[in-house]
Amino acid sequence: MPQLPADVLRGTLDLLVLKTLTLEPMHGWGISARIEQFSRGRLDVNQGSLYPALQRLEQKGWIESEWRTTENNRRARYYRLTAAGRRALGAETTSWRRYVESVELILGTT
Amino acid sequence: MGALKGMAVRLRALLRPRARDRELDEEIRFHLDLETEKYLRLGLTPAEARRRALVAFGGVERTREEHRDVRGVRWVEALVADSRYAARTFLRTPALTGAAVLTMALGIGANAAIFSAVNAVILRPLPFPHPERLVMLWEENKEKGWYKNVVAPANLLDWREQVGAFQDVAGYADDASTVTLSGEGAPRLLRVTSVTGNFFSVLGTRAALGRTFVDEETWRAGAPVAVVSDRVWRDHFGSDPGLVGRTIRIEGTAMQVVGVLPPRFSFPAEDVDLWLPVRWAPEDRAETWFRRAHWMRAVARLKPGVSPAQANAQLQQVVGRLKRQYPETNRYMGAGLTSLHEFLVGDTRLPLLVLLSGAGLLLLIACANVGNLLMVRATGRHREVALRLALGASRPRLARQALTESLVLSLLGGAAGLGLGWWGTRALGALQPEGMLRVRDVGMDWSVLAYVLAITTASGLLFGIAPALWSGGRNAAAALRVGGRSGTEGRRTRRWSDALIVGEVALAFLLTAGAGLLVRSYQELRRVDPGFDPDGVLAVSLVLPDTRYDSAAKVRAFYQTLRERAAALPGVSEAALVSKLPLTGTAWTSDFTAAGRRPGEYGSEVAHRVVSPEYFRVMRVPVLRGRPLTAEDRAGAPQAVVINDALARSFFRGQDPIGQRLTFDKVPDSTSEWWTVVGVVGSEHQSGLASPPQIEALFPFAQQRWDAMSLLLRTRGDPVALAPAVRQAVAELDPSLAIHATRAMRAVLADSLARDRFLMMLLLAFAGVGLVLAVVGVYGVLAQLTRSRSREMGIRIALGAPTARVRWQVVRHGLALILAGLGVGGVSAVLATRAMRGLLFQVAPADPATFATVAAVLAATGLVASWLPAARASRADPAVVLRGD
Numbered sequence: 001m002p003q004l005p006a007d008v009l010r011g012t013l014d015l016l017v018l019k020t021l022t023l024e025p026m027h028g029w030g031i032s033a034r035i036e037q038f039s040r041g042r043l044d045v046n047q048g049s050l051y052p053a054l055q056r057l058e059q060k061g062w063i064e065s066e067w068r069t070t071e072n073n074r075r076a077r078y079y080r081l082t083a084a085g086r087r088a089l090g091a092e093t094t095s096w097r098r099y100v101e102s103v104e105l106i107l108g109t110t
Numbered sequence: 111m112g113a114l115k116g117m118a119v120r121l122r123a124l125l126r127p128r129a130r131d132r133e134l135d136e137e138i139r140f141h142l143d144l145e146t147e148k149y150l151r152l153g154l155t156p157a158e159a160r161r162r163a164l165v166a167f168g169g170v171e172r173t174r175e176e177h178r179d180v181r182g183v184r185w186v187e188a189l190v191a192d193s194r195y196a197a198r199t200f201l202r203t204p205a206l207t208g209a210a211v212l213t214m215a216l217g218i219g220a221n222a223a224i225f226s227a228v229n230a231v232i233l234r235p236l237p238f239p240h241p242e243r244l245v246m247l248w249e250e251n252k253e254k255g256w257y258k259n260v261v262a263p264a265n266l267l268d269w270r271e272q273v274g275a276f277q278d279v280a281g282y283a284d285d286a287s288t289v290t291l292s293g294e295g296a297p298r299l300l301r302v303t304s305v306t307g308n309f310f311s312v313l314g315t316r317a318a319l320g321r322t323f324v325d326e327e328t329w330r331a332g333a334p335v336a337v338v339s340d341r342v343w344r345d346h347f348g349s350d351p352g353l354v355g356r357t358i359r360i361e362g363t364a365m366q367v368v369g370v371l372p373p374r375f376s377f378p379a380e381d382v383d384l385w386l387p388v389r390w391a392p393e394d395r396a397e398t399w400f401r402r403a404h405w406m407r408a409v410a411r412l413k414p415g416v417s418p419a420q421a422n423a424q425l426q427q428v429v430g431r432l433k434r435q436y437p438e439t440n441r442y443m444g445a446g447l448t449s450l451h452e453f454l455v456g457d458t459r460l461p462l463l464v465l466l467s468g469a470g471l472l473l474l475i476a477c478a479n480v481g482n483l484l485m486v487r488a489t490g491r492h493r494e495v496a497l498r499l500a501l502g503a504s505r506p507r508l509a510r511q512a513l514t515e516s517l518v519l520s521l522l523g524g525a526a527g528l529g530l531g532w533w534g535t536r537a538l539g540a541l542q543p544e545g546m547l548r549v550r551d552v553g554m555d556w557s558v559l560a561y562v563l564a565i566t567t568a569s570g571l572l573f574g575i576a577p578a579l580w581s582g583g584r585n586a587a588a589a590l591r592v593g594g595r596s597g598t599e600g601r602r603t604r605r606w607s608d609a610l611i612v613g614e615v616a617l618a619f620l621l622t623a624g625a626g627l628l629v630r631s632y633q634e635l636r637r638v639d640p641g642f643d644p645d646g647v648l649a650v651s652l653v654l655p656d657t658r659y660d661s662a663a664k665v666r667a668f669y670q671t672l673r674e675r676a677a678a679l680p681g682v683s684e685a686a687l688v689s690k691l692p693l694t695g696t697a698w699t700s701d702f703t704a705a706g707r708r709p710g711e712y713g714s715e716v717a718h719r720v721v722s723p724e725y726f727r728v729m730r731v732p733v734l735r736g737r738p739l740t741a742e743d744r745a746g747a748p749q750a751v752v753i754n755d756a757l758a759r760s761f762f763r764g765q766d767p768i769g770q771r772l773t774f775d776k777v778p779d780s781t782s783e784w785w786t787v788v789g790v791v792g793s794e795h796q797s798g799l800a801s802p803p804q805i806e807a808l809f810p811f812a813q814q815r816w817d818a819m820s821l822l823l824r825t826r827g828d829p830v831a832l833a834p835a836v837r838q839a840v841a842e843l844d845p846s847l848a849i850h851a852t853r854a855m856r857a858v859l860a861d862s863l864a865r866d867r868f869l870m871m872l873l874l875a876f877a878g879v880g881l882v883l884a885v886v887g888v889y890g891v892l893a894q895l896t897r898s899r900s901r902e903m904g905i906r907i908a909l910g911a912p913t914a915r916v917r918w919q920v921v922r923h924g925l926a927l928i929l930a931g932l933g934v935g936g937v938s939a940v941l942a943t944r945a946m947r948g949l950l951f952q953v954a955p956a957d958p959a960t961f962a963t964v965a966a967v968l969a970a971t972g973l974v975a976s977w978l979p980a981a982r983a984s985r986a987d988p989a990v991v992l993r994g995d
Contacts, residue, residue: 029141047145048168051137052176055123059180061116076140077133082115 013053015096018081018089021063025080027070028054054079062088123181134177138170188507192514200519206487207519210480214523214569215530216879217476220469222531222554222562227538228462229561230552232455237374239314240411244450245418247279247408247425253442254714258453260284263390264401265432265443266408272428275421277413280305280312281406283388286379288653290848291346293359298346299848300383302360307387310337312411313377319343320354320369323387330389334365337385340373360384361655362846378407380545401439409450422447458547460948461869464624467942468876471621473569475880478614479887480523481573482607484516486894488577489603509578516574517567524566528554531562543864576606604898607891608927615931616938618884619968623939624946625877626960628870631950635863641794641803642692643730644855648829649691650836651820651850662815666745668843669811669819673722675839676821681832684824686724689816691855692794693862696804703778704761705771712776713761717796717806720816725808726791728824729855734758736768736789743788744812751785754793757805772807785809798862800951822855829854869949889975892924896979903983917977917984924976931972932965 020026020034031054032047057063062085068078081089123130142163149159164170178184200207235241247269248258263281270279283304291298307329310322322337336358338347347353357364365386376382394400412421429445448456488495495508535552580603659665669687677685690697696717703712725731726738734755743750751772758767767790773782785807793803811819823832833852840847860867899920906916943955953960 027140028137029144032141046168047141047166048170048173049176051134051173052180055177055180059116059120059123061113061119064115074140074143075136077137084113 010053010056011092012096013049014057015089015092017050017053017057017079018062018085018092021079021081022086022089025078027076027078031079057085060088061085120181124183124186127178127181127183127187130181131174131178134174138167138173142167188510189514192511193518195511196515196518199515200522203487206483207522210483210519211523211526213476213479213883214520214566215526216883217469217473217569218524218527218562218566219530219534220472220876220879221466221565222528222558223534223538224462224465224469225561226531226535226554226558227547227552228466229555229557231458231547232462233557236451236454240414241451242449243277243412243414244313245410245412245421245447246450246453247410247445247447249404250444250446251442252444258446258448260404261406261408261445262401262404262439262443263388263406264395264397265440265445266406267395268432269408269410269425269428269445272431273410273421273424275413275416275424276410278308278312279408279410280309281388281408282306282309282378284405284407286382288848288850289361289384290655290846291358291360291384292362292846294346297846297848299850300342300360301379301381302384302386303378303382304386304388309385309409312409314411315371315375315377317369318372319351320367322369322371323385327387328390330391334363334389335368335387336360336365337369337371338367339371339376339383339385342383343370360386362657398439401436410447418447418449460945461546461865464946464949465869465872465876468621468624468873471617472876472880472883473565475614475617475621475883475887477569477573478610478617479883479890480519480569481576482610482887482891484519484573484577485580485603485606486890488512488580512578512580513571513574516577517570520566520570520573523569524562527566528559528562531558541868543861543868546865546868604895607895611888611891611924611927612931612934614884614887615928615968615972616935618881619932619935619964620939620942621880622877622964622968623935623961624943625870625873626964627943627946627950627953627955627957628866628873630957630960631953632863632866632870634952635799635866638795638799640692640799640859641731641792642855644859646825646827646829647728647855648823648825648832648836648852649820649855649858650823650833650840650852651691651818652840652847653818653850654847656817659817665815665817666812669821670722672821672839672843673724675843676823676836677724679823679832679835679839681825681827681835682823683826684724684728686728686822687720687722687811687819688725688729688822689718689720689819690796691820691858692729692796693798693858694796696796700774701776702761702772702774702807703776705773705778705784709777713757713805714776715804716757716774717804718774718809719806720809720811720814720819722811725822728822729794731794732792734790734792735766736787738789738791739808739810741812743810747813749783749785749813750788750810752789752791752808753787754791754803754806754808756793756803757807758790760805774807818850829856866949866951885971885975888928888972889978892976893979895924896920896983900983900986904986907984908989913984917980920980920983921973921976924980925973928969928972928976932968935968936961936965 016035017031020031020038023034026034028050029047032050054063054065058065058079062082063079064082065077065079067075070076142160145163145166146156146159149162150156152159154162167173236244238244247261247266249261249265250257250259261281266279266281270276273279286301286303288299289302291300305323307323307325307327310317311325315322317337318340323335326332327335338353343349343353353367354369355366357366359365371385390400410421412418425445425447429440429443433440433443498508499505532554535554538547539552654665654668659668673685673687676682698718699715700718701712701714702716721739723739723741723743726733735758736752739750739752753767753772761767762770767787770787771784772787773784775782778784791808793806795801796804796806821836823829823836825832830852836852837849840849903916903920907913939961940956945955947955
């Protein structure tokens with residue numbers, strides 16, 4: 001992950017997780033694999049930091065989890081987006097885009 | 111919705127942390143397995159795949175830590191650990207812990223008890239549906255000085271019909287009286303209130319058994335009915351469900367019981383046993399006296415959505431109309447309304463708030479003491495603190511731990527205080543003067559528990575702040591250095607101790623001054639001359655039922671025979687009759703005028719009492735002019751009356767009242783009765799010693815009819831010892847007559863002061879405890895301060911300074927602080943006691959004598975508290991002091 005201030009990093013990770021979960025419920029490893037896949041290998045999420053992020057999102061009520069068995073008959077915790085989470089995703093995406101625009105504006109003025 | 115679910119997740123994670131840890135570990139294992147498989151599929155060896163997976167994951171331990179942080183577990187874990195540590199350290203010093211817990215318990219307990227009373231009496235709404243819609247209607251008369259007065263029934267009925275904002279208006283007789291229940295075993299006295307038929311429906315109370323009254327039963331048609339209270343149903347009728355429908359005999363009249371009320375219903379007084387309908391005669395409605403005589407209380411229920419202001423506006427319109435329609439009775443009669451709750455609790459608010467403030471001051475003093483105990487402890491552990499700082503503990507962490515200790519201590523004290531407070535509420539309920547608090551059982555409910563929790567936590571934070579700041583605000587080196595020798599304390603600690611002394615003295619002054627004012631006020635009250643001599647007089651009150659005593663002759667015969675027999679009893683020097691005992695209020699008042707006065711020159715509000723001639727001798731009321739009533743003033747003789755000094759002074763200024771003729775109407779006419787004034791007697795107080803005596807006229811018993819008289823007996827010994835003999839004399843004359851009350855006049859006098867005495871005793875108790883705590887606390891701080899200066903003193907004495915001077919310097923410091931505290935306390939007391947003005951009788955809120963006495967007591971105590979430690983320190987051998995640690 002590029003070096004950004006901690007809270008921006010945290011917020012960005014939350015955004016990525018929410019976005020990834022719009023497709024289907026997934027377990028932690030699946031989310032990290034999907035993020036890596038979609039970013040075309042450019043974002044190599046520190047996989048360990050995913051789990052505190054998932055707990056935080058669950059405490060906010062934006063995702064919910066349940067234990068399920070996978071195709072290989074293993075037990076895994078699957079995460080799913082909630083209605084509140086879907087709304088939050090929209091809001092977070094907007095504020096992220098605005099943030100990027102502001103940074104671009106500043107960088108653009110020379 | 112999402113937030114709620116999220117909170118549930120958070121809570122689960124907090125409550126079962128280890129389970130959550132295990133789940134996380136399982137997730138991490140799953141993740142690592144899949145990542146390892148990925149690398150295996152890429153062709154790496156199992157060991158290499160595993161290694162790559164771990165690297166990709168990042169630190170497993172760090173993930174676990176961060177996860178715990180997100181859960182907030184660390185904070186909870188720290189709290190639990192700190193609490194356990196605090197409990198251990200407290201157990202290691204049982205004396206200090208015990209003292210602190212006891213001190214806190216006293217402060218919390220006092221507050222819990224008083225707040226329970228405040229909650230039960232003032233804060234709790236009345237136990238009726240929609241109590242905010244109930245209002246009390248009253249009449250006022252500026253001319254007579256009536257305010258929030260009882261109403262005349264005719265007016266009540268007219269308001270009911272004409273004021274649209276009232277859903278309904280009910281009435282009840284203002285005095286609960288006593289009647290005899292006979293025919294069910296021994297005759298039993300019951301407290302009864304007369305009410306209109308719609309009384310229960312206006313209040314919104316349903317019967318537990320049977321029914322309550324209906325509106326038609328207000329009027330005297332149909333059979334008499336009655337409603338009994340739950341307590342009487344249980345105590346006297348054995349909870350018999352068949353009581354409803356049964357007939358009982360009240361004062362000899364048969365009545366049918368139509369209902370039993372639910373438990374805990376008691377309106378208007380705490381101990382009403384029986385409710386009877388007023389049973390007015392319909393033809394009375396149009397009579398003038400029905401509108402002129404005031405004796406009912408009126409309760410109205412407002413229509414939903416109507417505000418009291420709107421209702422009052424409509425009421426005033428009707429009142430204006432009635433003034434024009436009935437000028438003879440209503441010309442000066444105004445009316446108004448007050449919320450029922452306010453009407454009932456209005457005059458207990460100030461005393462309860464004063465008590466609550468007193469308890470609050472006591473709690474502050476307790477907090478100061480405990481705060482100091484904790485500070486002493488904290489400074490005593492400075493080496494431990496220094497060590498922990500050196501080992502890397504963070505300052506906020508130490509501060510938080512100190513605060514946790516304080517909170518644990520205050521919670522212990524709070525729990526003990528809750529128990530103490532519970533006992534206190536029982537005591538309050540049992541010892542309160544009759545009817546002072548609206549409810550008898552002042553119990554603890556959830557509001558009280560919440561209040562106790564709040565003040566406990568606040569106290570814990572208050573006295574915990576100083577030790578917390580002290581622990582958190584030091585750096586390791588300085589702490590280790592200070593710990594070297596028990597030399598000079600840090601400057602901050604000394605400032606804290608100084609502030610503590612000043613504060614405690616000020617608080618103690620406030621509390622003691624408040625109590626002192628009440629004591630002086632009570633003393634002033636006791637000094638008031640009631641107008642009669644209460645010692646050695648027994649009063650026995652009776653009511654003759656008019657079913658058997660239906661003529662004036664029969665009433666007179668009974669009472670006169672009783673009086674003669676009572677006078678002949680052994681030990682009785684004299685016996686008399688009176689219609690109303692002094693200090694119990696007035697029964698009948700009227701207007702009056704004298705012959706020869708200009709028309710329009712009349713007086714109002716003269717109290718009427720009926721007495722037998724012996725009254726003045728029995729009560730030792732001085733005869734100031736003329737003669738008292740005698741046996742000559744009997745039926746058929748010219749009508750004679752005796753007036754009291756207050757009436758003579760106000761109406762007959764400069765004239766000799768003897769020989770004047772009075773009539774008791776505003777404007778005399780051909781039907782007026784005239785009474786000749788034959789004497790002037792000293793004024794007795796009718797309504798308590800704090801109010802001046804009212805103007806009064808005393809009529810001879812032989813020339814008036816009065817069914818409810820009190821027999822007064824004067825004896826040289828203990829009056830109560832006469833009671834059995836009197837009871838027997840009454841029984842001999844009429845066995846079915848029950849005695850209403852038997853009291854020594856000394857007790858009547860004491861009862862009239864009961865409220866003031868109760869309040870004074872309570873505040874005095876708080877002040878006493880507060881004073882002891884403050885003295886102990888101040889002494890403790892001064893002793894510790896002196897001890898810390900013992901090295902300095904030792905050096906000075908060793909260098910040759912006179913011991914007395916060295917000692918004086920230390921004492922002076924202590925005295926200066928105490929005087930500063932007295933100053934602060936004095937100023938705040940002057941400001942604060944102004945609020946007590948309503949409770950004080952002939953004592954100014956800033957009474958100099960009281961304040962000076964309190965200041966002197968505190969200064970003297972403070973002097974001793976400063977001198978003792980200094981004396982002890984200065985007597986120690988300087989060599990020992992200098993050498994030792």
